[in-house]
Amino acid sequence: MQAKEFYPIGITGKKWQDAEYQLWRNQTSVKRNYQQEVVTKIHALADRFKVEQYGALSYDSERYPLFCIKSNSWESNKPVVLITGGVHGYETSGVHGALQFVDTQMENYSRYFNIIVAPCISPWGYETINRWNPLAIDPNRSFFTDSPAEESANLIKLVNTIGQAILVHFDLHETTDTDETEFRPALAARDGADFTPGTIPDGFYTVGNSENPQSNFQAAVIQSVSLVTHIAPADKDGKIIGSQVTQEGVINYPMVKLGLCGGVANCTYSTTTEVYPDSSKVTAEQCNQAQVAAIKGGLDYVLTKI
Numbered sequence: 001m002q003a004k005e006f007y008p009i010g011i012t013g014k015k016w017q018d019a020e021y022q023l024w025r026n027q028t029s030v031k032r033n034y035q036q037e038v039v040t041k042i043h044a045l046a047d048r049f050k051v052e053q054y055g056a057l058s059y060d061s062e063r064y065p066l067f068c069i070k071s072n073s074w075e076s077n078k079p080v081v082l083i084t085g086g087v088h089g090y091e092t093s094g095v096h097g098a099l100q101f102v103d104t105q106m107e108n109y110s111r112y113f114n115i116i117v118a119p120c121i122s123p124w125g126y127e128t129i130n131r132w133n134p135l136a137i138d139p140n141r142s143f144f145t146d147s148p149a150e151e152s153a154n155l156i157k158l159v160n161t162i163g164q165a166i167l168v169h170f171d172l173h174e175t176t177d178t179d180e181t182e183f184r185p186a187l188a189a190r191d192g193a194d195f196t197p198g199t200i201p202d203g204f205y206t207v208g209n210s211e212n213p214q215s216n217f218q219a220a221v222i223q224s225v226s227l228v229t230h231i232a233p234a235d236k237d238g239k240i241i242g243s244q245v246t247q248e249g250v251i252n253y254p255m256v257k258l259g260l261c262g263g264v265a266n267c268t269y270s271t272t273t274e275v276y277p278d279s280s281k282v283t284a285e286q287c288n289q290a291q292v293a294a295i296k297g298g299l300d301y302v303l304t305k306i
C-alpha cells in the first residue's frame with residue numbers, strides 16, 4: 001500500500017523529512033481547553049491536597065503548566081503510589097479519571113500510601129486531541145535518559161524528586177477507534193513503513209510489564225473494572241492488539257525497553273490501563289469510573305501484601 005493511500009502526508013516508503021513534519025504540525029489545531037477543563041479542576045483540589053507545578057511545556061509555558069497532586073499526609077513509612085494520566089493527551093478518561101480518583105478516593109487511600117498524581121502529562125496533546133507532541137514524537141515511547149519528548153523528561157524529573165522508592169504505578173490510557181484510523185497510519189507514514197490494518201478491542205484491558213508481570217495484581221485490577229465496564233475479549237488468535245493475552249484482559253510489554261511510561265517508576269506493581277471509550281455500551285462517565293475502579297482494585301490488592 002502506498003503511503004499516500006493510507007495517510008495524506010508523506011511519500012511511499014520514505015521517512016518524513018522536515019517538510020512533512022511541518023505539514024503534520026500545521027494541520028493540528030486546538031480543539032479543547034486545558035486551562036478550563038483540567039487546570040481549573042486541579043486548582044479546585046488544592047484545599048484538600050498539595051498541588052505543585054513540576055514544569056511547563058516550552059511550546060507555550062503559560063498555557064501548558066504541568067501539575068502534580070500529592071497526599072497531604074506524606075510520611076516516610078508509607079509506600080509511594082504514582083498515578084499518571086494524559087501521557088497520550090487525547091485519551092480523555094486518563095486525565096479525568098485520575099482527577100476523579102483524587103476527588104473521590106485519595107483521602108481514604110492516603111491513610112496507607114503516599115500518593116502522587118500527575119493527571120495530564122501532555123496538555124498540548126489534550127488540547128489538540130493528539131497522541132504525539134508537536135514534534136510528532138510519541139511521549140509514551142520516550143521515557144528514557146535525555147528524552148527528546150519534554151513531556152516525558154518533565155515526568156522523569158518529577159519521579160526523581162520523590163526521594164523514596166515507588167511501590168505502585170498506574171498509567172491511565174485509552175485505546176480508541178482513532179488509533180486505527182489516524183494514529184497508526186500516521187506512525188507508519190512518519191517512519192516510511194507499510195501500514196498493516198489491525199483491530200481495536202471492544203472493552204477494557206491492562207498492559208503489565210513482561211519483565212515483572214504481577215499477574216495477581218493485574219487480575220485484581222480487571223476484577224474491579226469488570227464491575228463497571230466490560231473486559232476486552234481476545235481475538236481469534238488469542239491476542240489483543242497483536243500481543244498474546246496472558247489472562248482475561250491482560251497483555252504484557254517490556255515497559256522499560258520500549259520507553260513506556262509504565263516503566264518510569266521501575267516499581268513492584270505496575271499496570272497500564274486501556275479503557276475503550278468508543279464502545280456503544282459505555283459513557284464518558286463510565287470510562288472515568290473504570291479508571292478509578294482500576295486504581296482501587298490494584299490498591300486494595302497491594303494492601304493485602306504490605
Ligand SMILES: [Zn+2]
Pocket residue numbers: 087088091140173174
Ligand atoms: Zn495511550
